[in-house]
Amino acid sequence: MKVRVLFFASLREQVGSAGEDIELPAEVTTVAGLRAHLMARGGDWGPALADERRLRAAVNQDMASLGAALRAGDEVAFFPPVTGG
Amino acid sequence: MKIAIQREDFDAGAEARALSRNNPAVGAVASFVGLVRDRNDGTAVSAMTLEHYPGMTEKAIAQIVDEAKGRWKIVDCSVIHRVGELQLAEQIVLVVVASSHRGDAFAACEFIMDFLKSQAPFWKKEATPEGARWVDARVSDAAAAARWSSASTKNRVA
Numbered sequence: 001m002k003v004r005v006l007f008f009a010s011l012r013e014q015v016g017s018a019g020e021d022i023e024l025p026a027e028v029t030t031v032a033g034l035r036a037h038l039m040a041r042g043g044d045w046g047p048a049l050a051d052e053r054r055l056r057a058a059v060n061q062d063m064a065s066l067g068a069a070l071r072a073g074d075e076v077a078f079f080p081p082v083t084g085g
Numbered sequence: 086m087k088i089a090i091q092r093e094d095f096d097a098g099a100e101a102r103a104l105s106r107n108n109p110a111v112g113a114v115a116s117f118v119g120l121v122r123d124r125n126d127g128t129a130v131s132a133m134t135l136e137h138y139p140g141m142t143e144k145a146i147a148q149i150v151d152e153a154k155g156r157w158k159i160v161d162c163s164v165i166h167r168v169g170e171l172q173l174a175e176q177i178v179l180v181v182v183a184s185s186h187r188g189d190a191f192a193a194c195e196f197i198m199d200f201l202k203s204q205a206p207f208w209k210k211e212a213t214p215e216g217a218r219w220v221d222a223r224v225s226d227a228a229a230a231a232r233w234s235s236a237s238t239k240n241r242v243a
Contacts, residue, residue: 009136009208010219061141063204077138077206081222084135084166084207085119085178085198 001072005034008079011055014048019077024070031057032066034076054080087163088146090137095165097179104161104183111160111183115190117198119178121171125220130211133220135168135177138206142166149200153182156196157189164197166207196233203230 006019015038028037035055039046049055057064058077070076087100097118105111121133146164153159165179180197184190209220 006138008138008206009210058138058141058206061138061144063145077141079138079206080208080219082203082206083209083220083222084137084205085202085226 001070003034003070003073004075005038006075006077008077010080011048011078014044016044029070030066031059031064031068031070031076034070035066035078049078056081086147086150086161087165088143088150089163089165090139090142090168091165092167092169094167094176095179097176097181100163100165100179101181101183104163104181108160108183110185112185113187113190114181114183115187115194116179116181117194118176119198121173121175121177123173125211128211128213128215130173130213132170132172132212134170134210134212134217135166136208136210137166137168141206145205146201149197149204152200153193153196157184157193158186159184159189159193162193162197164201166201166205168207199226199229199233202226 002021002023004019004021007015007017012018024034024037028034035049039049056079057066059068060075097116101114101116105114123130150162150164160183162182163179167177171177180194182190182194203226210217211220
């Protein structure tokens with residue numbers, strides 16, 4: 001299935017990308033699976049996504065846990081803890 | 086209800102007056118304004134840049150406001166958050182809540198602000214003498230939001 005992945009703030013700078021559309025292998029069905037798939041690219045991807053305490057995710061613009069399931073066409077975002085206000 | 090993410094500055098007084106104008110049910114308006122401060126974590130800060138997640142930001146704030154409306158009697162409210170580059174002492178965020186009585190207005194304003202800080206997808210990057218740095222999330226901000234889960238704070242101002 002194909003999903004859209006977005007990156008924000010320090011994470012966007014670390015991976016050098018604001019986002020992309022990505023075709024996922026059949027075994028990737030959750031946010032955690034997508035994270036592992038991206039980390040397996042090597043280079044800056046591993047370190048950028050490694051620290052679970054500093055990683056937040058959203059699916060279709062709602063905060064989501066790493067265990068959240070993915071469906072074709074989902075918009076998945078990875079970012080550090082928020083610091084607005 | 087107004088939710089705005091914008092680069093431009095805002096007029097807090099005008100926004101507050103807009104909530105009570107033509108609405109005689111409003112007996113109290115509480116507001117909070119967040120500003121760019123000159124120090125953070127012991128380091129001088131000269132400016133900051135705010136990034137957000139367009140779409141999710143508005144959705145997250147709307148959900149926070151809905152939650153506040155379920156807890157307190159709110160007549161109307163406005164939330165404005167700026168993005169882009171901001172200089173020292175510039176306004177960053179405005180939360181204004183209009184209610185019939187001050188207890189609801191005060192509490193809802195603080196609640197919306199606490200959850201905005203821990204749930205709305207904004208990120209600050211500060212300019213410091215050592216270069217630009219992303220601001221780390223504070224444990225105290227998560228704690229500020231968590232305390233609202235205690236029922237005892239729900240109607241703390243009678």
